[in-house]
Amino acid sequence: MVSVPAEPRPCSIARTLDIVGEKWALLAVREVFLGNRRFDEIVRRTGAPRDTLAARLRTLVGAGILERRPYNEHPARYEYYLTSAGRDLYPVIVTLMRWGDQYLAGEDGPPLVLEHHCGHQVTAQVVCEACGEPLRPTDTRPLTRGRQDAASVTA
Amino acid sequence: MVSVPAEPRPCSIARTLDIVGEKWALLAVREVFLGNRRFDEIVRRTGAPRDTLAARLRTLVGAGILERRPYNEHPARYEYYLTSAGRDLYPVIVTLMRWGDQYLAGEDGPPLVLEHHCGHQVTAQVVCEACGEPLRPTDTRPLTRGRQDAASVTA
DNA sequence: CTAGTAAGTCCGGAATCTGGATTTACTCTA
DNA sequence: TAGAGTAAATCCAGATTCCGGACTTACTAG
Numbered sequence: 001m002v003s004v005p006a007e008p009r010p011c012s013i014a015r016t017l018d019i020v021g022e023k024w025a026l027l028a029v030r031e032v033f034l035g036n037r038r039f040d041e042i043v044r045r046t047g048a049p050r051d052t053l054a055a056r057l058r059t060l061v062g063a064g065i066l067e068r069r070p071y072n073e074h075p076a077r078y079e080y081y082l083t084s085a086g087r088d089l090y091p092v093i094v095t096l097m098r099w100g101d102q103y104l105a106g107e108d109g110p111p112l113v114l115e116h117h118c119g120h121q122v123t124a125q126v127v128c129e130a131c132g133e134p135l136r137p138t139d140t141r142p143l144t145r146g147r148q149d150a151a152s153v154t155a
Numbered sequence: 156m157v158s159v160p161a162e163p164r165p166c167s168i169a170r171t172l173d174i175v176g177e178k179w180a181l182l183a184v185r186e187v188f189l190g191n192r193r194f195d196e197i198v199r200r201t202g203a204p205r206d207t208l209a210a211r212l213r214t215l216v217g218a219g220i221l222e223r224r225p226y227n228e229h230p231a232r233y234e235y236y237l238t239s240a241g242r243d244l245y246p247v248i249v250t251l252m253r254w255g256d257q258y259l260a261g262e263d264g265p266p267l268v269l270e271h272h273c274g275h276q277v278t279a280q281v282v283c284e285a286c287g288e289p290l291r292p293t294d295t296r297p298l299t300r301g302r303q304d305a306a307s308v309t310a
Numbered sequence: 311c312t313a314g315t316a317a318g319t320c321c322g323g324a325a326t327c328t329g330g331a332t333t334t335a336c337t338c339t340a
Numbered sequence: 341t342a343g344a345g346t347a348a349a350t351c352c353a354g355a356t357t358c359c360g361g362a363c364t365t366a367c368t369a370g
Contacts, residue, residue, distance in 0.1 A: 008202030010266035012255025013185050013248060014178070021178040023169070030168050033292055039348050047163030049328050054349060064258075075335040077347060085258050090292045091281040092254060093168060095246040100167025103219075103240050111165035113298040120285035122295050126246040127282055130275030137188055137245045140277050143268040194317050204359050209318060230366040232316060313370085320363075327356070338345075 019063045020089065024048040025056045026096070029082070029089055032066065037079040065089065094124040174218045175244065179203040180211045181251070184237070184244055187221065192234040220244065249279040 008014070020026050027046040031037075036045055039057070043050055057080060060066040065086040068078045094114075101110040114122035126135045133139075163169070175181050182201040186192075191200055194212070198205055212235060215221040220241040223233045249269075256265040269277035281290045288294075 007199065009200055011182075011185070012252045012259060012265055012267070014182055014201075014255075015259040016251045016255035017178045017181060021176070021181065023172045023176040026172060026176065027166075027169055030166070034297070040346080043348095044162065045164055046169075049330095050349070051329090051351085052327060055326095072336090072347090075347075077336095087292060088254060088257065090290070091250040091279070092247065094281060094290060095250050096171045097167045099243060099247060100169075100171035102243065104167060104170040110167055112167065114295040115298045116283045116285065116288075116290070117294045118283060118286035118288060120283065121298065122290065123284040124246070124281050124290060125284040126249060126279050128271045128273060128275065129278040129280040130271065131273035132287070133271075133273060135245070135249060135271070135277065135279060137242060139272040140269040142189070143270045143276065195315085198317095204361095205318070206320085206360090207358065210357095227316090227367095230316075311370100313368100315368085316366095318364085321361090323359090325356105325358070328354085330352090332351075333349085334347100336346085338343105340341100340343085 019059065019065070020092070022056070024052055025060060026089075026093070028053060028056055028060065028080075029065065029086065030093055032080055032082050032086070033090065033093060037081065039078070039080075042080075060086075091124075091126075094122070095126065098124045174214065174220070175247070177211070179207055180215060181244075181248070183208060183211055183215065183235075184220065184241065185248055187235055187237055187241070188245065188248060192236060194233070194235075197235075215241075246279075246281075249277070250281065253279045 020029070024046060027048065028042055031042045031045050034045075036042055039050075039053070042048070042057075043053055046053070048056070057066065057068075061068050061080075063085075064083055066080045067083050067086075069081055071077055071079050097110075097112075105111070116122045127133060128135050175184065179201060182203065183197055186197045186200050189200075191197055194205075194208070197203070197212075198208055201208070203211070212221065212223075216223050216235075218240075219238055222236045222238050222241075224236055226232055226234050252265075252267075260266070271277045282288060283290050
């Protein structure tokens with residue numbers, strides 16, 4: 001009965017998902033990107049339960065993704081702003097959006113279309129920052145640093 | 156006591172998160188990208204509870220992201236493969252990874268480094284497919300199609 | 311005959327999520 | 341000045357989900 005040594009990967013994806021890997025967290029961030037910064041507005045736009053949203057906003061503020069700024073005292077009222085770390089979640093949001101546009105849009109197309117300042121509709125593409133080429137799974141492989149047990153990347 | 160009309164946005168991000176907006180779902184997909192296709196291996200690498208993982212794999216297969224192929228009969232054994240829809244989640248995965256590398260890596264840097272076939276380490280960047288320029292939140296705005304209540308995008 | 315492997319399922323307790331009502335401290339309108 | 345409205349939560353109790361560990365099934369290898 002030798003138990004197999006469980007060893008979850010140390011992984012940036014897992015760590016990130018511990019913070020934003022839940023529906024309401026990311027939808028709250030989406031709303032702030034769209035300019036809606038108030039609690040009730042975020043509740044209304046996302047459909048999240050108030051309790052749950054309050055908890056998520058706390059986590060996001062604690063993680064340094066959102067900043068809670070008072071806009072009124074007596075009674076205390078707050079708005080949520082993206083920090084620079086929060087703004088850096090933009091790529092995550094737009095790639096999620098693109099996937100949904102591709103695979104889950106109904107007959108009348110994507111529910112929200114963004115326009116880039118170049119004049120075209122936004123279609124998010126992920127490229128290698130170094131060479132500018134599109135990043136495809138088959139074109140990358142784990143760089144060996146110590147023991148690596150990942151097999152090759154194939155579909 | 157006029158109840159405020161709740162109207163969650165129809166949104167590709169929300170729809171996508173209904174499928175993959177949970178830690179274990181995306182980590183399972185990560186493992187398959189890394190070439191680990193078997194149930195026990197995915198459990199071991201992600202640390203997910205077996206029950207939960209089984210449920211997530213079912214969802215992912217149902218959503219057309221993974222494909223379950225037998226590699227053995229008697230006893231029946233299966234492997235999970237990415238469909239093309241699944242491979243299209245690569246941008247989501249690498250942008251999540253980049254964010255974690257930036258904000259959550261410890262002293263010894265990112266736990267996993269990918270090498271692009273151009274020879275450089277992978278740093279995922281999101282660009283506008285049309286003009287190739289980096290996509291920044293301030294450079295995009297919702298294109299009005301019918302009523303839109305999103306304010307401008309500002310930080 | 312025993313041990314190991316692989317892909318799950320079953321279980322019961324713990325934690326989390328959910329919608330609705332309530333609270334607090336105002337401002338605005340009749 | 342009373343009543344309604346606004347905004348950010350919080351409280352609650354029931355429903356759901358998550359979790360880890362044990363178990364099952366059907367083999368193969370020694």
